[in-house]
Amino acid sequence: LDYSVDKGWHDARIVPYGPITLDPAAKVFHYGQTIFEGLKAYRTADGRIQLFRPQKNFQRLNLSNARLSIPDVDGELALEALKALVRVDQDWIPDAPGTSLYIRPFVIATQAALGVAPSTHYKFMIIMSPVGAYYAEGINPVKIFVESDHVRAVKGGVGEAKTAGNYAAGLNAQEAASKKGYSQILWLDGVHRSYIEEVGSMNVFFKINGEVHTPALNGSILAGITRDSMIQLIKSWGIPVIERPITIEEIYEAGRTGALEEAFGTGTAAVISPVGELNWRDERLTINGGKTGELSSKLYETLTGIQNGTLPDPFGWTVEVPQA
Ligand code: PMP
Numbered sequence: 001l002d003y004s005v006d007k008g009w010h011d012a013r014i015v016p017y018g019p020i021t022l023d024p025a026a027k028v029f030h031y032g033q034t035i036f037e038g039l040k041a042y043r044t045a046d047g048r049i050q051l052f053r054p055q056k057n058f059q060r061l062n063l064s065n066a067r068l069s070i071p072d073v074d075g076e077l078a079l080e081a082l083k084a085l086v087r088v089d090q091d092w093i094p095d096a097p098g099t100s101l102y103i104r105p106f107v108i109a110t111q112a113a114l115g116v117a118p119s120t121h122y123k124f125m126i127i128m129s130p131v132g133a134y135y136a137e138g139i140n141p142v143k144i145f146v147e148s149d150h151v152r153a154v155k156g157g158v159g160e161a162k163t164a165g166n167y168a169a170g171l172n173a174q175e176a177a178s179k180k181g182y183s184q185i186l187w188l189d190g191v192h193r194s195y196i197e198e199v200g201s202m203n204v205f206f207k208i209n210g211e212v213h214t215p216a217l218n219g220s221i222l223a224g225i226t227r228d229s230m231i232q233l234i235k236s237w238g239i240p241v242i243e244r245p246i247t248i249e250e251i252y253e254a255g256r257t258g259a260l261e262e263a264f265g266t267g268t269a270a271v272i273s274p275v276g277e278l279n280w281r282d283e284r285l286t287i288n289g290g291k292t293g294e295l296s297s298k299l300y301e302t303l304t305g306i307q308n309g310t311l312p313d314p315f316g317w318t319v320e321v322p323q324a
Contacts, residue, residue: 001081003071003122012081014088017127023112027119032165033109035064038268039225040100040131041086041321043093044309049086050318051103052268052307054079056225061105063223064161069118070107078105078124079319085126086321098133098304102269134270139292139300141276142265144199145182146248147173148281152197152220154190159197159220166222174200182279184265186248189220194247202265202273203227206251207295209259216243226266230299232315239295248280255285262293271307272300 001012028034037057042050058075065072082103086093093101105126109119150173153159153166170185177185186204189195196215198204203224205214212234217223231241254260255278263275276290305311306318 001073001077001124003124005120009071009073009077009124012077014085020123020125022108022110025112025114027109027111027113030114031109031116032163032168033068033070033119034107035061035068035070035161035163036104036106037061037064037162039103039105040268040307041093041103041128042100042307042309043095046309048309049090049093049321049323050307050309051082051086051321052319053225053229053317054082054319056228057105060162060223060225061107064163065107067158067161068163070109070122073107073124082126083321085128087323089128090321090323092128092130094130094132096133097308098135100131100307101128102131103128139272139274139297141274141287141290141292142183143181143277143279144184144186144265144275145177145180146186146278146280147177147188148193149173151190151193152187155218155220157220160217160222162222170200180279184273186278188248192247194249196246196248196251197221198224199265199267199273201269202267204265204275205230205263206246206254206260207262207293208254210261211240211242212295213242213244213246215246218245224267226268226271226303229303229315229317230266230272233299233302234295236314237298251278252280252283252285255287260287262295263287264293264296264299271303272296 001009003009039057058078062072107124110123111119111121152170184199187197198221234241265273274292274296278285306313
């Protein structure tokens, strides 16, 4: 789908996957005017194909667009286009347990001009790839490095948009943490280096004294769709969920006194990643004995069951893709 100021969005089409041609002066290369989304299609045991909350992804795509001065994409048109594309590539959707088709919609600024101003031309594309089971042998807790030097996003910045710059800002710290044996980073706020924001590509939750706490959406955190789904599931089981500012000091204190029962990250890729260990300024905190907690397991089983169609979908989250 292309955009130009005079024609608006036009020329929706499905073409074989391959390289595209861009002018070296295309604005996306110089000013990072680009946004993206990530979601999955699943093949159910009885052969149906379903998407998980795709409308939410296109809503968030337009929030990101608005922040980056990119014109709105019609969410219904985008969903129809996605269904058509999934239908064409349906043979690619694996059916082994835990597998899925990862879908990456994105927009890039294509105007060839070096002035710093929003582009007059864009491309909206959707690419997809089959992905294997995230956990080949049951869900495994991760070790997370709490970053005190670099900051992913600041208030007033683009943190709540799903845009390239946020991820570019994190590459250095991610690389350093990975060399130390940590698979993910926990980001803190840019002013106090104390308030917990989110993990590299996940939102984060803490179970403290029987209640679940997660950082409130504050303008610099991505509003995860898995986050929203987890909050609804946990509340439906009668467990309180509190969205509020949470400091790393408080989590370490709760860890020391034994009040911290579980911690986990949530996102489209893994659905849930239990946190077995945090490292903040060289102080290690082991959570739940480094093992997967009961709530994490139940959330994982429930959400993946809804996504794979092995459990009922009382929330109406799944959208079927007709195969004919
Ligand atoms: N935070 C960031 C920075 C992310 O990239 C992601 C992955 N999209 C998430 C949180 C989780 O969002 P979702 O549940 O929508 O995948």
